[in-house]
Amino acid sequence: MAISDKINKLKSEKQAVILAHNYQRPEIQDIADYVGDSIELSRRAKAEKDAEVVLFAAVDFMAESAAVLNPEKKVLLPCVGSKCSMVQMLTTEQLRLWKRRYPKTPVVLYVNSLAEAKAESDVCCTSANAVQVVDALDAERVLFGPDRNLAEYVAEKTGKEVIPIPPQGFCPTHILFMKEDIEAQRREHSGAKVAVHPECSKDVRNSADFVGSTSQICRYANASTAKKFIIGTEVGILHKLRKENPQKVFLPAYGGAICNAMKLTTMERLYQSLKEERTQIIIPKGIANRARRALTRMHDLTG
Numbered sequence: 326m327a328i329s330d331k332i333n334k335l336k337s338e339k340q341a342v343i344l345a346h347n348y349q350r351p352e353i354q355d356i357a358d359y360v361g362d363s364i365e366l367s368r369r370a371k372a373e374k375d376a377e378v379v380l381f382a383a384v385d386f387m388a389e390s391a392a393v394l395n396p397e398k399k400v401l402l403p404c405v406g407s408k409c410s411m412v413q414m415l416t417t418e419q420l421r422l423w424k425r426r427y428p429k430t431p432v433v434l435y436v437n438s439l440a441e442a443k444a445e446s447d448v449c450c451t452s453a454n455a456v457q458v459v460d461a462l463d464a465e466r467v468l469f470g471p472d473r474n475l476a477e478y479v480a481e482k483t484g485k486e487v488i489p490i491p492p493q494g495f496c497p498t499h500i501l502f503m504k505e506d507i508e509a510q511r512r513e514h515s516g517a518k519v520a521v522h523p524e525c526s527k528d529v530r531n532s533a534d535f536v537g538s539t540s541q542i543c544r545y546a547n548a549s550t551a552k553k554f555i556i557g558t559e560v561g562i563l564h565k566l567r568k569e570n571p572q573k574v575f576l577p578a579y580g581g582a583i584c585n586a587m588k589l590t591t592m593e594r595l596y597q598s599l600k601e602e603r604t605q606i607i608i609p610k611g612i613a614n615r616a617r618r619a620l621t622r623m624h625d626l627t628g
């Protein structure tokens with residue numbers, strides 16, 4: 326039996342649902358029940374009322390958020406090594422120090438963060454709603470981490486003071502994009518539209534026609550009348566873009582922009598994970614309860 330058939334058989338036996346991030350390998354996206362960005366996956370995990378098992382083809386923080394928001398479900402991460410590097414850039418101890426330094430300043434945490442850190446925060450955000458979340462807060466100054474570029478983007482869009490914590494948190498994949506590469510591609514492909522993720526540097530964001538989360542980039546490309554696009558985010562998204570728009574051309578702004586953590590999920594690992602129901606993500610109750618407050622507040626503020 327083909328591995329995809331084995332996965333599908335187990336999936337129905339176990340009442341499981343497979344959620345995959347837009348950066349996953351093409352074959353993982355194809356077998357998933359749903360493919361989306363961080364906020365969509367988080368909403369979807371909750372909406373899957375009949376699912377007993379949620380197999381999260383993504384990275385650690387996404388599966389953790391699903392486990393925090395759905396304590397009654399078994400959330401599985403196929404490969405425990407699928408760790409987003411940015412998450413590790415803000416420890417809970419560091420966060421507590423920042424809070425002591427700015428006692429009355431709300432803490433907005435990008436979901437790409439530790440569950441313990443979320444538990445110390447006032448509200449979470451994703452790249453899709455960071456501007457909306459900070460806008461909605463009754464404060465002119467916020468602490469924001471761990472991504473410095475997203476913090477800067479939010480400051481530009483809201484006009485508020487956004488203090489990046491730590492000062493230099495970054496995504497190792499998105500810092501690889503260079504405005505010079507984008508300019509060269511624009512010269513080569515005249516008329517092409519450029520869409521990038523807010524984790525990119527200011528220079529790169531300023532050289533783009535559109536800045537948004539991975540799914541916002543997909544929606545932008547789907548709605549646009551342009552025929553060619555240069556994409557400044559992890560290359561896994563190209564599969565979805567091409568599948569949804571076979572008549573359009575999608576080029577990576579930099580072909581080496583690969584998130585290794587996302588690529589650790591293979592069909593074999595997905596199958597083994599579902600078969601053996603591992604690795605279940607379990608967040609200690611005290612942390613989960615406090616992290617849930619910050620995640621729920623994000624959902625409440627953004628609808």
Ligand code: 13P
Pocket residue numbers: 347361362363364437451452453496522524537538539540
């Ligand atoms: P999205 O929420 O836009 O999918 O981004 C998640 C991420 O990790 C980007 O690098």
Ligand code: SF4
Pocket residue numbers: 384409410411412437496497498499524559584585586587
């Ligand atoms: Fe984390 Fe960057 Fe990978 Fe996104 S692309 S999961 S921010 S390491």
